[in-house]
Amino acid sequence: MNSTHQSPQDSRPAGITYADSGVDTAAGDRAVELMKEAVAATHGPQVLGGIGAFAGLVDVSALKAYERPLLASSTDGVGTKIAIAREMDIHDTIGRDLVGMVVDDIIVVGAEPLAMTDYIACGAVVPERIADIVRGIAEGCRLAGCALVGGETAEHPGLMAPEDYDVAGAAVGVVEAADLLGPERVRSGDVVIGMDASGLHSNGYSLVRAVLASAGLALDAHVEDFGRTLGEELLEPTRIYTGDLLAALRDQRSAGAVHALSHVTGGGLAANLARVMPRGLAARIDRSRWEPGAVFSRMADWGSVPQLDLEGTLNMGMGMVAVVDAEKADAALAVLAERGLGARVIGEVVGEETLPEPGARLEHVVTGAKGVEGGAVLMAGQHPGWD
Numbered sequence: 001m002n003s004t005h006q007s008p009q010d011s012r013p014a015g016i017t018y019a020d021s022g023v024d025t026a027a028g029d030r031a032v033e034l035m036k037e038a039v040a041a042t043h044g045p046q047v048l049g050g051i052g053a054f055a056g057l058v059d060v061s062a063l064k065a066y067e068r069p070l071l072a073s074s075t076d077g078v079g080t081k082i083a084i085a086r087e088m089d090i091h092d093t094i095g096r097d098l099v100g101m102v103v104d105d106i107i108v109v110g111a112e113p114l115a116m117t118d119y120i121a122c123g124a125v126v127p128e129r130i131a132d133i134v135r136g137i138a139e140g141c142r143l144a145g146c147a148l149v150g151g152e153t154a155e156h157p158g159l160m161a162p163e164d165y166d167v168a169g170a171a172v173g174v175v176e177a178a179d180l181l182g183p184e185r186v187r188s189g190d191v192v193i194g195m196d197a198s199g200l201h202s203n204g205y206s207l208v209r210a211v212l213a214s215a216g217l218a219l220d221a222h223v224e225d226f227g228r229t230l231g232e233e234l235l236e237p238t239r240i241y242t243g244d245l246l247a248a249l250r251d252q253r254s255a256g257a258v259h260a261l262s263h264v265t266g267g268g269l270a271a272n273l274a275r276v277m278p279r280g281l282a283a284r285i286d287r288s289r290w291e292p293g294a295v296f297s298r299m300a301d302w303g304s305v306p307q308l309d310l311e312g313t314l315n316m317g318m319g320m321v322a323v324v325d326a327e328k329a330d331a332a333l334a335v336l337a338e339r340g341l342g343a344r345v346i347g348e349v350v351g352e353e354t355l356p357e358p359g360a361r362l363e364h365v366v367t368g369a370k371g372v373e374g375g376a377v378l379m380a381g382q383h384p385g386w387d
Contacts, residue, residue: 046114046147056149058115060174068177072111075170076101080205081234086163087219088231091129095136096143097202098169100238101265103144104320107242108261108276110181110249111173113146118169120153123160133167136237144242146171179249183278183374185259190349191326192273192283193333195244196342197319199236199295203266204313208234211303225294233295241320241341248322248335257328264315270366270377271312273321277375282355282365283323285347288381292317297386307362307386311379323349352376 046059063069078097085094095118103113118137120130130153141148160166200208212219212230219231226233245261248254260276273283296317300310310316324332329345336343355378358364367376 056115056117056147058147058149060114063174066174066176069174070111070177070180072106072109072173072175073170074102074105075168076105077166077168078202080209081202082166083209084205084219084231084234086165088235090231090235091132092136092139093235093237094167095133095138096140096237096240098137098167099140099144099146100240101202102169102171103140103146103173103242104240104263105265106171106173107245108181108263109175110179110258110261111175112246113144113171113173113242115147115149116141116169116171117149118151118167120151120165120167121156121160122153122165123155123157124162125153125155129165133165137167137169140237140240143240145246146173146242181258181260183260183276186276186278186281186323186349186375187259187325188281188349188351189326190259190323191329191345192285192347192349193322193324193329193336193343194269194290194318194346195241195320195322195336196239197264197293197315197317198239199233199293201238201265201315201319203315205234207303207305207310207313208299211299211305215302217302223298225298239319244336244339244341245320245322247339248332251331251335253331254328254335257324257332258322259325260323262321262323264319264321266313267369268312268314269316269318269321270364270379271369274366274369274374274377275372276323277349277377279373279375280352281349282352282376282378283347283349284355284378284380286381287362287379287383287386289344289346290317291384292386308364316383318346321346 078094078101081097082094085091098118099116102116106113118134120133122130134151138148217230219229219234221230222228223230223233249258262273262276264272269285277283296310296314299305300307322332333343352375355365355376360380362382363378363380365376365378
């Protein structure tokens with residue numbers, strides 16, 4: 001009797017490939033090809049090498065001119081705003097949000113950002129989507145004058161759904177030690193300048209999404225107050241202040257004017273400003289000096305959100321604040337105005353002992369925010385048009 005024999009190796013089922021497990025390296029390579037041009041556009045002569053290297057290289061020979069260079073670093077993400085981007089299937093603005101959240105923490109100490117890296121985790125690599133995200137990051141870096149020198153895209157099948165992704169970034173900058181900004185420079189009599197936000201920026205979206213769900217609002221609904229759809233308003237990119245603030249710090253008219261900066265992110269204006277107030281001093285902020293954009297009043301109305309909860313979560317229209325020498329405030333405001341950034345004096349620095357006991361409606365004092373044992377911020381008055 002004739003018989004056919006198979007070796008044990010031939011009888012085994014086909015092996016599991018990396019692609020079978022859900023990781024598509026070819027898609028990753030395609031994403032890199034789509035983003036290369038945008039990333040390269042952020043590179044000046046100080047950047048060595050190109051995309052694909054294991055590490056980004058930046059020539060820092062210019063630091064030799066510093067007497068005592070201090071490196072500043074920051075890392076952040078954009079939170080649940082990503083859920084809005086995913087539902088809208090618009091992904092090129094999230095990258096700009098990421099840059100703003102990172103580099104504008106660096107400028108707070110007076111540092112110029114030098115280089116940034118990004119990290120994208122996703123359930124499945126969709127090359128066009130990943131490239132859109134990175135193009136947004138590159139555009140943000142261009143606006144901030146910062147090189148995008150590296151990144152990583154990680155595919156996590158089984159841990160994340162195919163449409164899920166998250167982004168994070170880190171940047172490093174430099175400041176001369178003698179030019180370091182912070183609480184040590186703040187003096188009684190200084191004024192507080194508030195700089196316009198572009199919208200909600202990238203904080204408080206868990207509250208925002210809860211409001212939308214409660215009110216049954218659709219992202220594609222046109223909102224007359226916004227002049228566009230709700231989703232388009234919510235995806236408005238975070239304003240990047242770095243270039244404007246570097247101009248104010250370097251302009252001879254406003255040289256030495258800025259004593260401290262505060263990036264208004266999670267926790268709102270009062271909690272973040274308190275982080276740069278020294279012990280014994282307080283910032284007295286008058287809400288009547290600015291009117292938050294329509295998106296803030298709409299959130300309050302749609303969700304019946306108490307105002308103090310709203311302003312302890314969102315930026316309320318002020319994305320960055322500066323504590324400035326009162327005699328040079330006009331010069332600083334002039335530089336910002338020339339760059340098209342709306343700004344105004346919204347408060348003053350006083351001795352903490354002079355603060356009145358909160359008594360009027362909505363008047364309250366914030367101290368000890370985010371673990372900083374410093375001064376205080378008094379929020380008083382009311383925004384124009386708000387009850």
